Amino acid sequence: MSPVLLKPVIAASLLAALTGCWFSERVEEFGGPTMGSTYSIKYVRNQIAPSPDLLKRETDAILAEIDKQMSTYRDDSFIEQFNQAPAGSCLSMPVPVLELVEEGRVLNAQSQGAFDLTLEPLLNLWGFGPKARAEKVPTPEQLSAARERIGMQHVRRVGEQLCKDVDVQVDFNSIAAGYAVDRVVQRLTALGVSSYLVEITGELKAAGRKPDGQHWRIGLEAPQEGERIAQRVLALDGYGVSTSGDYRNYFEENGRRYSHTLDPLTGAPITHTLAAVTVVDKSTLRADGLSTVLMVMGTERGLVFAERMGIAAFFVTREGSAFVTQGTQAFEQLFAAGDEQ
Template sequence: MLRNLLQGAGVITVMSLALAGCQPAERVEVLSGPTMGSTYTIKYVANKTTPAADAAGVVVQNILDEVDRQMSTYRADSDLSRFNKLPAGSCEQMPAPVLELIGYADELSRLSEGRFDITIQPLLNVWGFGPASRDRQIPSEEAISEARSRMGYQHLSIEGNQLCKEVDLKLDLNSIAAGYTVDRIAAKFEDLGIHNYMVEVTGELIAKGKKPDGSPWRIAIEQPLGNGERVLQRVLEIDGWGVNTSGDYRNYFEEDGIRFSHTLDAKTGAPIAHNLAAVTVIDRSAMAADGLGTLLMVLGKDEGMKFVRQHGIAALFVTRENGEFVSHVSPDFEQLFPEQGR
């Protein structure tokens, strides 16, 4: 649903005049490639003081490789996969970034009374959406019950630099890892003197500053049609904000005419069954926007709107109502984007 609207994605050269004379030319450098089973695209404004594209590309790849080594559920040798293989009652030393993400996930779990839960992997597997899945089908009540017996964020704890589990938990950080990666890359760019950029990883993104012509980074939000057709819904001018759009329109299966979303409610053990098609969250942190997007999809529009009002979150909900898509914005979203909120 997020689509970058940047024009002239190749090399853009502009010249500006000042009292001191001509300023150095600026251009947009583009980095892209595969990651996390999807892709990343990064655009930054380069000049004589910023790293060249090949040097910036090495920095980005190092961060992507580190996240993969630490948090992938599809790599048997990742830190997270090794922890998932440990029996109940085990503790394992974990890298600081993993502990940071688990700490934030615990905060979301407590705020939502367990509706957000990174120990959900056994449930994802039995429904056919996890790394150990084979077929997507409706599982038996016994399979759901067994999976839920191996879940529960309250059975996970951090003790110093160790991660401990009371029961046979299998963790899945996919709901926040991409957003975290975006934040890491953006922070590194700032350290390198790159202050005008758009960083997108698997759909999670953050944009800051302006393009060489002085225009802002514009992000398009599309309606959640899910049929390959693209219909523009909103265009947001982003400067210093992370953006996440979560939806049930791409990853699902149908059985007997009923749609089963990949977004599961940890409390019910089943896919969400409300009319919320998609939600977009804006936050200074892409990791926070990523996690909140998942949580709000679980809550649905009514509960979700109460949650964002209570916590001051900028969110746009898109519901299916009588065969049409209807938008609902939170007060904080309306304040950030008043023209779109009216």
């Protein structure tokens, strides 16, 4: 081979080496307010990944779009216009809204009713919804009236429209954050980001490795009030994580504690001993919804369901003043050998 033919290759190799010296990988971070809480994004910036300012603008635009489409805390959102419409109405909806309704329908069917996007009247009645009254145990008559206005069977898609048979109200709070994480991750990936940790209102997803070669690691928080203790540390690569718990959002009346997690089948807060459950899934949206499903079911029913469905889940159950943990087979296989992947 002629030496002349080697020159471009050598030059390219030298250029790559020099460029690597000029631009070392580093972790960048940005965040801000969203959905009544916050979001935080860390990513490895390499030669092709954009600046934090550009990624923040892209992220904020996605979150603003989701808020406009799905927020039940603003009267001008698409879903709130649907909620305010009378029974028998059909309204045109953005495709993401229609897709999330279908995702909710799948979770509702798979869980035999333990997941329901139409609980807003009950959430408001118990003091946990966007239009909540004071936190107080409702009367049987109030519960009966509210339960007549819930049920996924009363919501249907007709083309690009969403229709309702009765005066139902759709609330995406149980899956919107997970959906937002997946949307942001999709955009970051399209812009050249391959290593990231995206967290939105507590739901998160991570992939790739940090500059030190380590995976992104997250701690599963113990359900202790007034302190944060990691029960288990997970190394993530391409998975979303969602945790649901009853240890922060609740009220007490006459010495009894009422969780913000409602069982759609009873119309009342859960009463079992499951304190928290974490779900890990490739889809953060699905992890978000499934953590709610398992929290509603409780440890015994939830474990049976999760094992049957092959769900990677980690349960934290109260036993007196202590907590007992248990992971499903899929969870333990995913995070075997000291949780290293």
